[in-house]
Amino acid sequence: MALVTAGTVVLDCAEPERLAVIYAELLGARQTEASANRIEIRAADGVRMAFRRDASATPPSRPRTENLLQAHLDFVAADLDAAERRVVALGGRPVEAGNTPGPYEERGFCDPAGHSFTLRRGTPPTAPEQG
Incomplete structure (x- = not known):
């Protein structure tokens, strides 16, 4: 049995409202x-x-x-080009120019507060069953 369960990833920043909007849009999340x-x-x-x-x-x-x-986040996207365009439109900036083609292709970014994250090519997991 697990000693703990995963909680919430918390990012410190000067403008939480701005980051909440960006990550909510990227993840299809709600406040x-x-x-x-x-x-x-x-x-x-x-x-x-x-x-x-x-x-x-x-x-x-x-x-x-x-x-x-201080922390690093990984996100999975089926369409890296579309995800990258949306990240940049929301205020993110690329930090790694080298793209590695193939099934493990990934691209590095920073959000407007400087937190780093990676977009990786892949199929996003399905939501867990509720019940």
């Missing part, structure tokens, strides 16, 4: 909780993320080595 300093979203597949206000949050400096990675 489940909100306060002055925290917004939580939940996707249909059960993934939960929260964005906590921290006016002194220091963005990770990826790809530079100082203050490198």
Whole structure:
């Protein structure tokens, strides 16, 4: 039996409202909780993320080595080109130019607060059965 269960991935940032909108759109999620300093979203597949206000949050400096990675997120997309266009339209920026073709193709990005994430080619998992 597991000692703990997965909770919520929480990203500290200066503008939680902005990040909540971006990640909600990318994940097809809906807002489940909100306060002055925290917004939580939940996707249909059960993934939960929260964005906590921290006016002194220091963005990770990826790809530079100082203050490198505080967290890294991986997302799966069937159509990497469409996903990349949407990420950029929502304010994300590419951080790795090298695309590796094939079944493990991935592309690196940072959200507007500097958190890094990767889009990987693949088929998104189906939502778990409810019941």
